[in-house]
Amino acid sequence: xxxxxxxxGFGGQGVLLAGTLLSHAAIIEGKNVSFLPSYGVEKRGxxxxxxxxxxxxDVGSPVIGNPSVGVILNQLSMDKYAGKIKPGGICxxxxxxxxxxxxxxxxxxxxxxxxxxxxxxxxEPRMVNMVAIGAYAARTGAVSLASLxxxxxxxxxxxxxxxxxxxxxxxxxxxAEISQNSELAAL
Amino acid sequence: xxxxxxxxFVNKHRGYRMQQVFKRPAALKDVQTHFCPGCHHGxxxxxxxxxxxxxxxxKKTIGVASIGCSVFLYHYFDIDVIEAxxxxxxxxxxxxxxxxxxxxxxxxxxxxxxxxxxTAEIIHAANRGEDITVIFVNNTTYGxxxxxxAPTTLPGQKTSTSPYGRRPEKDGFPIRVTELxxxxxxxxxxxxxxxxxxxxxxxxxxxxKKAFQYQVEGKGFxxxxxxxxxxxxxxxxxxxxxxxxxxxxxxxxxxxxxxxTADL
Numbered sequence: 001x002x003x004x005x006x007x008x009g010f011g012g013q014g015v016l017l018a019g020t021l022l023s024h025a026a027i028i029e030g031k032n033v034s035f036l037p038s039y040g041v042e043k044r045g046x047x048x049x050x051x052x053x054x055x056x057x058d059v060g061s062p063v064i065g066n067p068s069v070g071v072i073l074n075q076l077s078m079d080k081y082a083g084k085i086k087p088g089g090i091c092x093x094x095x096x097x098x099x100x101x102x103x104x105x106x107x108x109x110x111x112x113x114x115x116x117x118x119x120x121x122x123x124e125p126r127m128v129n130m131v132a133i134g135a136y137a138a139r140t141g142a143v144s145l146a147s148l149x150x151x152x153x154x155x156x157x158x159x160x161x162x163x164x165x166x167x168x169x170x171x172x173x174x175x176a177e178i179s180q181n182s183e184l185a186a187l
Numbered sequence: 188x189x190x191x192x193x194x195x196f197v198n199k200h201r202g203y204r205m206q207q208v209f210k211r212p213a214a215l216k217d218v219q220t221h222f223c224p225g226c227h228h229g230x231x232x233x234x235x236x237x238x239x240x241x242x243x244x245x246k247k248t249i250g251v252a253s254i255g256c257s258v259f260l261y262h263y264f265d266i267d268v269i270e271a272x273x274x275x276x277x278x279x280x281x282x283x284x285x286x287x288x289x290x291x292x293x294x295x296x297x298x299x300x301x302x303x304x305x306t307a308e309i310i311h312a313a314n315r316g317e318d319i320t321v322i323f324v325n326n327t328t329y330g331x332x333x334x335x336x337a338p339t340t341l342p343g344q345k346t347s348t349s350p351y352g353r354r355p356e357k358d359g360f361p362i363r364v365t366e367l368x369x370x371x372x373x374x375x376x377x378x379x380x381x382x383x384x385x386x387x388x389x390x391x392x393x394x395x396k397k398a399f400q401y402q403v404e405g406k407g408f409x410x411x412x413x414x415x416x417x418x419x420x421x422x423x424x425x426x427x428x429x430x431x432x433x434x435x436x437x438x439x440x441x442x443x444x445x446x447x448t449a450d451l
Contacts, residue, residue, distance in 0.1 A: 042331075043256065043420075
């Protein structure tokens with residue numbers, strides 16, 4: 001079993017937190033994981049992305065040139081990285097901030113979710129990253145929702161543990177977007 | 188119909204035209220800046236751009252950008268810019284101005300860049316009296332790298348590398364760069380300003396303009412220090428940070444003109 005995911009957005013969307021959350025969840029499930037963050041120099045904003053590789057065996061390289069799954073949270077990331085997703089792969093994209101009209105690849109599966117609206121509907125506009133990870137987990141089965149919920153205790157600092165229930169609600173909302181479309185849900 | 192066109196439309200029908208009296212300086216690009224809420228870089232950028240506009244320097248300016256939150260200068264100013272390594276902007280500016288004496292050359296540096304790693308460069312460029320203008324943004328910290336203690340950090344100020352507060356007996360006192368440079372023969376104009384109040388801001392605008400005038404009239408090395416807020420690294424709200432400039436910083440870093448050899 002091996003999963004690799006590349007997630008990209010702007011600083012403040014919680015891309016790195018999403019990556020560490022996924023990583024901790026995989027560790028809880030007894031997997032080997034690599035987490036490779038990258039972000040711009042700006043104190044606020046700027047670009048942010050991370051690569052997570054989950055494996056039963058050795059991870060091998062933490063750097064993935066052509067990811068199996070690309071999670072794209074903003075337009076700039078779309079323009080820069082959508083082309084790198086490997087053929088046959090999946091692109092989970094935040095349609096709230098990304099205009100897909102110019103996108104022409106036919107060789108990958110595109111899951112377009114209005115993540116800002118979904119998060120807002122659950123009452124947590126800041127948790128776009130949780131919508132994305134919930135959807136990712138439901139679609140790929142890389143980790144379970146239960147592991148993600150448990151991993152929140154590890155990824156979030158103590159002072160933010162009061163937000164864990166809200167984060168779980170948004171993870172579930174993201175996952176629900178996939179399971180509602182039964183064709184998409186992982187086996 | 189966008190907002191401006193709508194205003195035009197309404198006023199034409201009322202029989203008078205609206206006149207635009209305030210807009211982005213031509214020397215600034217129409218882009219969103221990345222600065223934190225409450226940062227004074229945006230304001231200081233604007234004052235520099237207004238001075239460039241007023242002296243019509245946009246086409247002949249070569250800016251020298253430095254390292255820190257100021258690094259994105261080349262994204263925000265619509266001028267030619269050279270990026271210098273950390274602290275070396277005055278040295279790069281020396282080369283630029285001597286190679287292209289008809290250009291207008293300024294550096295824009297933070298306190299880490301100018302007063303820490305770049306101490307040698309600024310002192311010697313100032314001492315040689317290079318015909319450049321230096322804008323020095325002082326927020327008593329290393330901003331971009333996470334709020335470490337800088338040469339300008341105030342006694343008692345807690346930073347990520349002075350968690351118990353700066354202790355003068357071990358860490359020395361903050362360096363007053365404007366006063367330090369004023370002692371050099373090569374410096375023609377040196378002033379310290381702030382932009383935390385409308386009054387200070389208008390004075391800062393005046394001094395920046397004067398510094399530019401020194402170069403435009405070939406009257407020697409000009410230097411303007413601008414005290415600035417850094418809410419993110421001070422752990423304060425934008426308003427609290429603005430207050431700190433006026434209540435704490437100006438106590439130690441006095442505002443004023445310290446050298447004005449041509450008495451412009």
